[in-house]
Amino acid sequence: MARLGRLAEGTPVALELLQPGSCWRLSAPVDLTSHWRGPGLATQAAAGRALIVLEPLRPGCQRLKVQLLEDGYPGWLDPDQVLGHARACLPPPLRLLDAGQIEAALPAVLAFAEQARQRPNHYLWGGTLGPDFDCSGLIQAAFASAGIWLPRDAYQQERFCQPVAVAPGGYNLLRAGDLIFFGRPQRCTHVGLYVGGGRYLHSSGREHGRNGIGLDGLDPQLQDPVSVHYRLELRGAGRVIRCHDGTPLP
Secondary structure (H helix, E strand, C coil), X not given: CCEECCEECCCECCHHHCCXXXXXXXXXXXXXXXXXXXXXXXXXXXXXXXXXXXECCCCCCCXXXXXXXXXXXXXXXXXXXXXCCEEEXXXXXXXXXXXXXXXXXXXXXXXXHHHHHHCCCCCCCCCCCCCCCCHHHHHHHHHHCCCCCCCCCHHHHHHHCEEECCECCECCCCCCCCEEEEEECCEEEEEEEEEECCEEEEEECHHHCCCEEEEEECCCCCCCHHHHHHHHCEEEEEECCCCCCCCCCC
């Protein structure tokens, strides 16, 4: 049995074992918040994922600072979520697919996203597990379903991709499976999955005309509120040609 410092691999989690540097594999999904107290879902982690504890419990704080290992994403975790639902583990081995392997897996990515659209759902900030997703959570989950890890947030995904030129009505360079990025000049705030024919699939909130996953388009003649809103915020597009190695990103 492998030894992990003073822990043996497979050791069941206990509160006193949740020390900085300890690594745990989840057997149930968990929610991570963006702060050590209060609400504010940051992301979700499915059973099977691994995390490392970054900081011990602070006095008066009921949450641990942790980092998910597959995408390097940090957050705060209520220890009660993992008690009875995690075991000590080694950091997971990297599975870094090349561009050809990623391209071959894109049909599975697109199928996952379409199946998510067909299920009843609504937009959930921080939603990564479904059926309720936020925009980048849906993208990450779709690619992860095919063994391709991407960064968690839309602006990180934009930086991670190989740029592809796009404009309203000008999408001939795009391929199904590319990502479309939206936002303000200063920052990307939204992402969708290109499915072909000028259409993209994404999860968006009710303030822009929908509450959940839908299909919208880049063609200027489309005048529905969602398409119009996001065309005005179109920043660019990108192609996934590599897997994230779990390094924390700014």
